[in-house]
Amino acid sequence: MNVSVETLGPCRKLLRVEVPVERVTKAFDEVTGKYVRNAQLPGFRPGKAPRHLVSKNFESRIQEDTKQQLFQESYREAAEGQKLRIITTLGMEEQSFGRGQPFGFTVTLEHAPDFELPSYKGIPARREVALVTDADVDRALEVLREQQVKYNEVTRPAQTGDVAVVNYTGTCEGKPLTDFNPTARGLTEKKDTWMLLAENFFIPGFTEQLAGAEAGSKRTVRVTFPPNFVITELVGKEGVYEVEVTSIREKELPALDDAFAKAFGAPDLEQLKQGVRRDLQNEANFKSKRAVRDQLVKHLLEPMNFDLPESVLSTETRNLVYNIVNENQQRGVPKEAIEEKKGEIFQGAQTTARSRVKAAFVLNRIAEQEKITVEREELARRITQLAQQNNMDPEKMVKVIRERNGFPEIQQEILTSKVLDFLELNAQIEEVPAAAPAA
Numbered sequence: 119m120n121v122s123v124e125t126l127g128p129c130r131k132l133l134r135v136e137v138p139v140e141r142v143t144k145a146f147d148e149v150t151g152k153y154v155r156n157a158q159l160p161g162f163r164p165g166k167a168p169r170h171l172v173s174k175n176f177e178s179r180i181q182e183d184t185k186q187q188l189f190q191e192s193y194r195e196a197a198e199g200q201k202l203r204i205i206t207t208l209g210m211e212e213q214s215f216g217r218g219q220p221f222g223f224t225v226t227l228e229h230a231p232d233f234e235l236p237s238y239k240g241i242p243a244r245r246e247v248a249l250v251t252d253a254d255v256d257r258a259l260e261v262l263r264e265q266q267v268k269y270n271e272v273t274r275p276a277q278t279g280d281v282a283v284v285n286y287t288g289t290c291e292g293k294p295l296t297d298f299n300p301t302a303r304g305l306t307e308k309k310d311t312w313m314l315l316a317e318n319f320f321i322p323g324f325t326e327q328l329a330g331a332e333a334g335s336k337r338t339v340r341v342t343f344p345p346n347f348v349i350t351e352l353v354g355k356e357g358v359y360e361v362e363v364t365s366i367r368e369k370e371l372p373a374l375d376d377a378f379a380k381a382f383g384a385p386d387l388e389q390l391k392q393g394v395r396r397d398l399q400n401e402a403n404f405k406s407k408r409a410v411r412d413q414l415v416k417h418l419l420e421p422m423n424f425d426l427p428e429s430v431l432s433t434e435t436r437n438l439v440y441n442i443v444n445e446n447q448q449r450g451v452p453k454e455a456i457e458e459k460k461g462e463i464f465q466g467a468q469t470t471a472r473s474r475v476k477a478a479f480v481l482n483r484i485a486e487q488e489k490i491t492v493e494r495e496e497l498a499r500r501i502t503q504l505a506q507q508n509n510m511d512p513e514k515m516v517k518v519i520r521e522r523n524g525f526p527e528i529q530q531e532i533l534t535s536k537v538l539d540f541l542e543l544n545a546q547i548e549e550v551p552a553a554a555p556a557a
Contacts, residue, residue: 122134142219238541255398267370269370280368299351402552407542485536504519504528
């Protein structure tokens, strides 16, 4: 079998293969024999029809099956012989094929990048050892209290910490804000919107000017749009808002007692505190572990520079762009605002995708070197976890994953985790006290 390889670009090659006529003839004989054993022709019992009649009646199918068999076998052999780690076949072109002829074809393919693995054992890293304090628990309990806050309507003037329910219309230079940017509809006019009297809520300096206002009163609020404002056309300009206050609401937090604890499924306050402490410690341990793994991957990748397959990079970039856009839409960001930032979104996604794809190739090569694999039991456990997280029967979960062709992704996720476990186990880790948490 004649094989040659031509480089077309980074991680892209043209593979030329010519299968000799003797092998083609043998393949034709094998495939024809299968048809003879199973053919049903008028006047003959199944499998008893003469070979020449079978060939005549099924020639087109015999030719197609022979071609497929030869292509699959010779393509695999050629790739192995040239030590090509094929990622995807971009196209196949037939050069010659038929009885009494060699089978010649070319394949355009993308392959995994070529690189030398750096030393990956004994990588230095620092692990922050965090111990949850009583103050941490108290802060977490305050967050839980905020989840059950009530805002009771009051008749007194508004003060810091209250919520003013208002109707407003905004202008700039005497024109509606939508004249500067059509996406500024929510900034231009709104009714029955809740404004928390706190620093930098809504537009910096806005809600502070509502202090002392009473229900039924009206105020003119003037603000200067800050340098990092989302509507860039308004940056540095003065906005004028006519505000009608419809009601004032006072914040009421629940008492920190056993009744409060029961609302979160704990028998009493002490048990709730213990549960919160456990959750915080688990979260701290998880962050510490993730930080160590980030250091290990960064140490591995920094000195490495190699080309990446364009198809893999494009797919990862596209997935990241989709996720970013979807998250922004869920946050309520207008479609027009997302469209304006599409260049920045794509650039950021492409940078992240390049790092992820590069890391995946390096970690997979380490898995190959260390013979780290994913067992069926590990895949089954992960599917069971996913089913539990989604309140779904495991069999139904399997069906959903199969429909989305999601098994390779789950398998890759498990493999990556196992390789990171291996790197962490073999790293030189220095334990250091955790930095003080930000306020």
